[in-house]
Amino acid sequence: MKKRILITGAAGFLGSHLCDRFIKEGYRVVGMDNLITGDLKNIQHLFKLETFEFYNHDVTRFVHVPGNVDYILHFASPASPIDYLKIPIQTLKVGSLGTHNLLGLAKEKNARILIASTSEVYGDPLIHPQDESYYGNVNTIGPRGVYDEAKRFQESITMAYHRFHGLETRIARIFNTYGPRMRLNDGRVIPAFIGQALRGEDLTVFGDGMQTRSFCYVDDQVDGLYKLLLSDYALPVNIGNPDEITILDFAKEIIKLTASDQKIVFKELPKDDPLQRQPDITKARDILGWEPKVAREEGMQKTYKYFKSLSKEELLKSEHKDFSKHIRH
Template identity: 80%
Template sequence: MKRILITGAAGFLGSHLCDRFINEGFFVIAMDNFITGDSKNISHLLSHPNFEFIEHDVTEFISIAGKVDYILHFASPASPIDYLKIPIQTLKAGSLGTHNLLGLAKAKKARILIASTSEVYGDPLVHPQPETYYGNVSTIGPRGVYDEAKRFQESITMAYHRFHGLETRIARIFNTYGPRMRLNDGRVIPAFIGQILRRERLTVFGDGSQTRSFCYIDDQVEGIYRLLFSDYNKPVNIGNPKEITILDFAKEISKLTDNDTQLTFKQLPKDDPLQRQPDITLAKELLNWEPKVDRSEGIKKTFDYFRDLPDDVLYKKEHKSFEKHIKR
C-alpha cells in the first residue's frame, strides 16, 4: 500500500485531499497543528484503518517512521485574516516548513507536491495569468508575508529538484471554495454566505470591479491528484477560468435566499489584486483537466453546508487557535 503524508490535513483543502487519497486506496498520514485547521474536518477519518494523524508544526523537525511514497505540503495560513494576524507563522510555514518537508522527501525518496498559489502573481499586469508570468508583488506590503512565502516555496522546491534530483510538483492554486471552509476566514464566498445567513449587508471592497475566478473543491482536488502523478515538475495553474466581478458575484449569490440583500462598500485593502483569472492551457494539455462543476451548482452545495452549521459557528468571529501561536 502506498503511503502519503498530507500536511495541513485538517484544513479546507487538506481534509478533502485526505478523503480522496483514502478512497484511492492509500495509507494517509495526516499532519496539522490546528493553527487554522479544524479537527472536525477529519474526525470522520480517525477510525479508518488506513489513516493516521500526527499533531505537529511543520516548521519544526519532521520525523516519520516507515516509508513515505508521496508528500502533499498544504500547511499554511491561506486567507487574508489568517496571514495578517499571524504573519511570522505564515512566512515560517512557507520557508522552514517547506525546507523540512523537502528534506523529508529527499530522505524517504518520496515525490512531493507543494501547494503554491495564484498570489505569486500579485496584482497582475498580464491577464489572464499564465505560468510564464513572473508577477507583480510588493515584498514589503501586508500581503507580502503570504505572497513571498509562496514564491520562496517555489524557488526552494525547484532548487531541490535541480540540485538533488528530487521529484517535485508545484500546484498554483486559484480561488477554491466548498464545504469545510471556515465561515469567518475573510475569503469572498464564506464571507458572503455568512452575511446572508446572519441577514447582514454584503460587504464589497472597493467598487466591486475587481475580479475573481472560483473553482469548486472537487475540481481542485482532481487537478491536484492528476498533477501529482504527472511527469511535469514546473508550476501548473489549477483553477477555474470563468471570471466574474465581485459586484456581480455579490448580486448573484444574494439570490440564494428570498431576502432583499443590501450591499455596503468599504475601502479596498492594500495590494488587493484587481484581476484574477487563470490561464489553464497547460493543465488542459498536460493533465487533460479542466473544471466540471458549474458555479451555480458549487455555490448551492457550499451554501447548504454553511446553512446547517450551528449558530455558535455562524456568529463566531475569530479562530480560537490564533492565541497560542500569535507570539511565536
C-alpha cells in the same frame, strides 16, 4: 502494499478533502497539522479508519514520520487574509522553514512531493489571464507580502531541490477554491458573503466591486491536484476555474442564492488587493487532461447548503468535540 502519503495541513479546508480523495483511491494517509487554522472536525470521520493516522505537529520544526512515505502533499499554511495578517511570522516560517523540512523529508524517504503554491504569486497582475510564464507584480513589503513571498520562496526552494538533488517535485498554483469545510469567518469572499447573508447583514464589497475573481469548486481542485501529483511535470501548473466574475456581480448572485434582501455596501479597497484574477489553464488541459467540471451555480448550491446546516454551530460558537484521543504527538 498500499502507497503511503503524508498530507500537511490535513485538518484544513483543502487538506481534509485531499485526505478523503487519497483514502478513496486506496492510499494510506498520514495527516499532519498544528491546528492553528485547521479544525479536527474536518477529519473526524477518518479517525475510525485503519488507513488514516494523524500527527499534531508544526512543520516549521523538524519533521519525522516513521516508516515509508511514497508521496508528500505540503498544504500547511494560513491561506486567508484574516489568518496570515494575524500570524504573519508563522506564515513566512511555514512557507520557508516548513517547506525546507518537508523537502528534506522527501529526499530522505525518496518520496515525490507536491507543493501548494498559489495564484497570489502573480500579485496584482499586469497581464490577463495569468499563465505560468508570468513572473508577477508583487509588493514584497506590503501587508500581503508575508503570504505572497512565502509562496514565491516555496517555489524557488522546491525547484532548487529538484535541480540540485534530482528530487521529484510538483508545484500547483492554486486559484480561488470554495466548497464545504471552509470557515465562515476566514475572511475569503465566499464565506464572508454567505456569513453576512446568514446573519442578516448587508454584504460588504471593497472598492467599486469591479475587481474579478475566478472560483473553482473543491472537487475539481482536488482532482487537478491528484492528477498533477501523478504526472511527470515538475514546473508550476495553474489549477483553477477560468470562469471569471466581478465581485459586485458575485455579491448579487449570493443575494439571489440565499433569497435574502440584504443591501450591498462599499468600503475602501485593501492595499495590494489584486484587481484581476483568472487562470490560464492551458497547461493543465494539455499536460494533465484536466479542466473544471462543476459550474459555479451548482457548486455554490452545495456550498450554501453546507454553510446553512452549520450556521447555528458556527455563529453561536457551539462547543467543539474533543478528538484528542486520536492525535499522535
